[in-house]
Amino acid sequence: MAGPEFNAGESELLSRYFTNLDRPVFALRNLPEVVKGALFSRYSRTEKSLRRVLLDEFINEPDSGFDRLAGAPPVDDDMVAVRRAEEFYERVLVGYGDDSVAELAGAHVAVEQTSTLAAKALEDSRIGISPLEKSTRYVRFDRPGLDGRYLYHRGPELAHPDYERAADALFDAYSSLVEPATLAIRERFPQEDGETDRAWKSATRAKALDMLRGLLPAGTLTNLGLFGNGRAFEYLITKMAAHELPECRRLAADLHRELSLVIPAFVRRALDEKYGTPAAERLAQIRDRVKKQTISPLAGEHGGGGARPSVHLVEYDVDAERKVVAAALFPYSDRPLEELTGDPAAVLEAILGDRANRRQRAPRALEHAQYEFEIVANFAAYRDLHRHRMLTQDRQLLGTALGYDSPPGLAELGMEARFATAVEAAAGVHRRLESDTGSAVAQYIVPLAFHVRWYFRANLREIYHLCELRTTPQGHPDYRWVAQEMFRRVAEVHPRLARYARFVDLGPGDELERRKSERRIDEKLSALDRPVR
Numbered sequence: 001m002a003g004p005e006f007n008a009g010e011s012e013l014l015s016r017y018f019t020n021l022d023r024p025v026f027a028l029r030n031l032p033e034v035v036k037g038a039l040f041s042r043y044s045r046t047e048k049s050l051r052r053v054l055l056d057e058f059i060n061e062p063d064s065g066f067d068r069l070a071g072a073p074p075v076d077d078d079m080v081a082v083r084r085a086e087e088f089y090e091r092v093l094v095g096y097g098d099d100s101v102a103e104l105a106g107a108h109v110a111v112e113q114t115s116t117l118a119a120k121a122l123e124d125s126r127i128g129i130s131p132l133e134k135s136t137r138y139v140r141f142d143r144p145g146l147d148g149r150y151l152y153h154r155g156p157e158l159a160h161p162d163y164e165r166a167a168d169a170l171f172d173a174y175s176s177l178v179e180p181a182t183l184a185i186r187e188r189f190p191q192e193d194g195e196t197d198r199a200w201k202s203a204t205r206a207k208a209l210d211m212l213r214g215l216l217p218a219g220t221l222t223n224l225g226l227f228g229n230g231r232a233f234e235y236l237i238t239k240m241a242a243h244e245l246p247e248c249r250r251l252a253a254d255l256h257r258e259l260s261l262v263i264p265a266f267v268r269r270a271l272d273e274k275y276g277t278p279a280a281e282r283l284a285q286i287r288d289r290v291k292k293q294t295i296s297p298l299a300g301e302h303g304g305g306g307a308r309p310s311v312h313l314v315e316y317d318v319d320a321e322r323k324v325v326a327a328a329l330f331p332y333s334d335r336p337l338e339e340l341t342g343d344p345a346a347v348l349e350a351i352l353g354d355r356a357n358r359r360q361r362a363p364r365a366l367e368h369a370q371y372e373f374e375i376v377a378n379f380a381a382y383r384d385l386h387r388h389r390m391l392t393q394d395r396q397l398l399g400t401a402l403g404y405d406s407p408p409g410l411a412e413l414g415m416e417a418r419f420a421t422a423v424e425a426a427a428g429v430h431r432r433l434e435s436d437t438g439s440a441v442a443q444y445i446v447p448l449a450f451h452v453r454w455y456f457r458a459n460l461r462e463i464y465h466l467c468e469l470r471t472t473p474q475g476h477p478d479y480r481w482v483a484q485e486m487f488r489r490v491a492e493v494h495p496r497l498a499r500y501a502r503f504v505d506l507g508p509g510d511e512l513e514r515r516k517s518e519r520r521i522d523e524k525l526s527a528l529d530r531p532v533r
């Protein structure tokens with residue numbers, strides 16, 4: 001039996017900064033904004049809990065500067081101040097506030113030990129919430145939790161005789177391949193002259209983890225931080241309360257409890273009897289009603305053939321170029337939009353011709369061109385691309401009927417058989433779970449290598465952003481391919497509109513994707529006079 005995560009001294013130190021020390025969902029308090037941001041950014045690179053990071057890397061690390069930033073206790077504890085402010089907020093909200101007042105205060109909340117499926121549900125918010133999650137590229141997932149067990153979701157809804165055995169088998173396969181794959185990659189990509197040990201080891205480890213992540217089931221536990229405003233959190237809690245997964249419904253209650261300690265006035269309606277609960281019930285009822293209208297229920301239908309990864313441009317506007325040109329001219333004219341015409345080549349050159357790097361954004365006029373894509377790709381790629389928010393998107397349930405991807409790099413190392421055996425065994429258990437627990441709960445056992453179908457409806461401005469960002473040579477090959485295909489489809493139908501997205505990289509990518517990025521990190525560390533070993 002595992003002991004508590006912190007000893008008495010540590011607990012005393014930490015209790016000032018978190019709304020609790022023994023639950024996986026907690027809010028941050030009494031910390032400067034910059035420290036909260038820095039803490040959340042560590043989620044991406046560490047297996048540790050946030051509270052452990054604060055202790056090890058900030059409080060007990062003299063060089064961190066934490067003492068200067070947060071050491072001296074302020075007169076009031078945040079939570080005391082919150083209680084005092086309550087009456088004030090009430091007056092403002094009830095007196096003169098419309099709903100948008102709740103966007104003017106925010107909170108940092110951590111959600112740890114949550115499944116990848118639930119993390120996706122939390123990250124589905126597009127406006128008002130910024131998430132940061134543990135990376136499958138930089139963090140290994142084979143180390144057990146405090147209870148000595150592999151890190152995947154367990155719950156009463158998954159009390160099925162096959163579930164834990166199948167999830168353990170996937171983690172066993174992942175664990176048994178991490179070291180051999182890393183060693184084989186290091187042999188294939190030896191350390192180069194001038195490359196530090198740190199950079200080489202990080203780049204080669206990242207490549208191994210990139211190849212193996214497809215073995216992780218969707219129930220794999222992750223950690224994430226959410227920074228958001230009150231209004232967005234209120235809606236998120238209501239949506240989570242309506243979710244078909246019991247884990248998400250429990251998270252709704254956890255989030256509500258913790259946020260009520262730091263921004264109570266703004267999340268009060270989230271689960272109340274007048275607004276929140278009826279809104280959640282309505283969302284659940286809509287789901288049930290629409291499910292009944294669906295022609296082909298998923299459960300039990302496997303087809304067996306699978307579906308190759310694909311990016312299909314379902315719809316686009318043939319008149320897009322004229323609309324973009326008119327929108328570009330509009331602010332400088334006194335004519336109605338529909339009367340505005342110009343020379344497309346000259347106008348596009350004027351608004352886009354001088355872009356020097358991908359951070360120089362395409363202007364708003366490009367939002368007048370809309371594209372709808374239907375995509376089939378592995379769930380790991382979906383998981384990454386899902387994080388783009390300036391678009392309309394939705395996915396189908398994760399299952400095994402559409403087949404899976406075996407990373408080509410793994411075949412070159414002669415390790416694909418172990419990979420295939422593990423994911424195919426999980427697919428067999430998934431089919432049993434589908435009929436015994438239902439399709440939604442059965443998703444937990446599906447490895448991230450399996451394909452899922454989703455749609456993106458995006459405007460050209462977001463396509464520029466997404467495709468330029470996601471095709472950089474150091475990106476994961478799975479999402480790089482999707483972004484390249486999206487761009488190719490747009491360029492086929494609108495070559496002139498697409499040609500200014502010149503930072504889209506349609507090349508093959510780097511063989512050792514992280515090598516150049518790690519070298520750049522070394523340069524930054526050297527500039528900061530920090531060791532680069």
Ligand SMILES: Cc1cc2nc3c(=O)[nH]c(=O)nc-3n(C[C@H](O)[C@H](O)[C@H](O)COP(=O)(O)OP(=O)(O)OC[C@H]3O[C@@H](n4cnc5c(N)ncnc54)[C@H](O)[C@@H]3O)c2cc1C
Binds near residue numbers: 128132133389470
């Ligand atoms: C190489 C790489 C590694 C990554 N590693 C991790 C990781 O380890 N962990 C992790 O959690 N995520 C990771 N991500 C995901 C990343 O944090 C973003 O969530 C994702 O790339 C979406 O990008 P975006 O916010 O620029 O785009 P979009 O959401 O598509 O937004 C488009 C643009 O709108 C603006 N915008 C959108 N929302 C806001 C907002 N709330 N505030 C201000 N401006 C906004 C920004 O200018 C943004 O660029 C990684 C991404 C890449 C490319």
